[in-house]
Amino acid sequence: MNTKLNKSDWVLIALLYGATLILNAIDYYRSNNKLIEYVVDLPTSSLLSIVLILIFLYFLIPKYLINRRKYASFFFLSLLILTFIGCLDKISGILTSGKSIYNIPNIFLFLQSGLYNATDMIGFPLGVLLIKKFYEGQTQFLKIEKQQKENELKLLRSQIDPHFLFNNLNTLDSLIDTDSEKAKEYINRLSLIYRYLIQTKDSEVMELSKEIQFAENYIFLIKTRFEYDYDFEVIKNVSLKDSFIPTGAIQTLLENVVKHNKPDGQQPIRASITIDENRLTVVNTKSNFKVKNDSLGTGLDNLKTRYQLLSDQEISIINTAHNFKVSIPIIKLSE
Incomplete structure (x- = not known):
C-alpha cells in the first residue's frame, strides 16, 4: 500500500x-x-x-x-x-x-x-x-x-514482431555475400536475443547484468544494420550485482531511440546508457524526423504502467530541443 x-x-x-x-x-x-x-x-x-x-x-x-x-x-x-x-x-x-x-x-x-x-x-x-x-x-x-495482462500480450507481440525478424533477415542476407564472418556473428547475436526473449517472457523483473548483456547484443544488431547512423555507449558507474529492472525495459528504451530518430546522414544519433546506484538513464540526441502521434510514447507508457505495479518509484522523462532523456529506477529486491 x-x-x-x-x-x-x-x-x-x-x-x-x-x-x-x-x-x-x-x-x-x-x-x-x-x-x-x-x-x-x-x-x-x-x-x-x-x-x-x-x-x-x-x-x-x-x-x-x-x-x-x-x-x-x-x-x-x-x-x-x-x-x-x-x-x-x-x-x-x-x-x-x-x-x-x-x-x-x-x-x-x-x-x-x-x-x-x-x-x-x-x-x-x-x-x-x-x-x-x-x-x-x-x-x-x-x-x-488488467493493464498488465494487456501489456504482456503487447510485449509478446513486440518480441516476435515480424518486421523485426524481417529487417534482421534482410541485413543477414546482405552480410552473407559481403562479410561471412560478421554474418556468423550476427546470427549468433540474433539467436542469443531470441533465446533471451523466450526464456524471460514470463518474468516481471530481470537481473540488470542480464539486461545489459541483452542490450549489448541488441546494439550490435542496430549498428550492423544502420552502420554509422547510431552510436551507443554503455557506462557502468556501479556494480550490477543485486540490481533488477523490468524485463525488456532496455529493449523498450533502445527501440524508442531508433524508432523516433532518423539520422540526417551527417551526424549520427548518439545515445548513452548510464547505470548509477539507483537509476538507469538513457540519453539520446534528437533528429528532425517526425513520427506519427499514435505511435509516439506507447512503449514508455507501457513501461510506466509496469513500474506502478512493481515499485512506488516513477520514470523520469525530460524532452528538450536537442536531447531526449529517460531515467528508470533500479529495483532492489529485499529478502
Whole structure:
C-alpha cells in the first residue's frame, strides 16, 4: 500500500480538520475559554495531529509494517511518539490556561493522559486516510492488473514482431555475400536475443547484468544494420550485482531511440546508457524526423504502467530541443 499523501488526501485532511476546528471552537465558547486558548490551542492541536499523521504514514507504517513487519518495534515507537506529542499538546493547553507545568501532581498520570490525548487527536483522521488508501490501492491494483495482462500480450507481440525478424533477415542476407564472418556473428547475436526473449517472457523483473548483456547484443544488431547512423555507449558507474529492472525495459528504451530518430546522414544519433546506484538513464540526441502521434510514447507508457505495479518509484522523462532523456529506477529486491 502506498502511504504517501496525494492531492485528494490533503483535501480530505483540510475538510476533516476544518470541521474539527469549528466543533472545538464551539466547545471552547461554551466553556468560556480565553481568547489565547482559541488562538494557540486550536492551531497547535491541529498542527501536532497532522505531524503525527505524517510520522505514521511516512515513517512508522512503511518502515516497520509494510517493508519489515516489525510489529513490536512499531508498537513501542508508536507509544513513545504518541505520548510525546500528546504531552506537548497538554502542556500547550496548561500554559494558555494560565497554569504552571510545575504543578502537575502525578507525572505517570500526565503521561497516560498525553497518550490518550494523542490517540484521540489522530484516531479518526488517520483511520479515514488508511481506509481511503486501502480502497484506492485495491482499485489501482485491479486497474494495473488488467493493464498488465494487456501489456504482456503487447510485449509478446513486440518480441516476435515480424518486421523485426524481417529487417534482421534482410541485413543477414546482405552480410552473407559481403562479410561471412560478421554474418556468423550476427546470427549468433540474433539467436542469443531470441533465446533471451523466450526464456524471460514470463518474468516481471530481470537481473540488470542480464539486461545489459541483452542490450549489448541488441546494439550490435542496430549498428550492423544502420552502420554509422547510431552510436551507443554503455557506462557502468556501479556494480550490477543485486540490481533488477523490468524485463525488456532496455529493449523498450533502445527501440524508442531508433524508432523516433532518423539520422540526417551527417551526424549520427548518439545515445548513452548510464547505470548509477539507483537509476538507469538513457540519453539520446534528437533528429528532425517526425513520427506519427499514435505511435509516439506507447512503449514508455507501457513501461510506466509496469513500474506502478512493481515499485512506488516513477520514470523520469525530460524532452528538450536537442536531447531526449529517460531515467528508470533500479529495483532492489529485499529478502
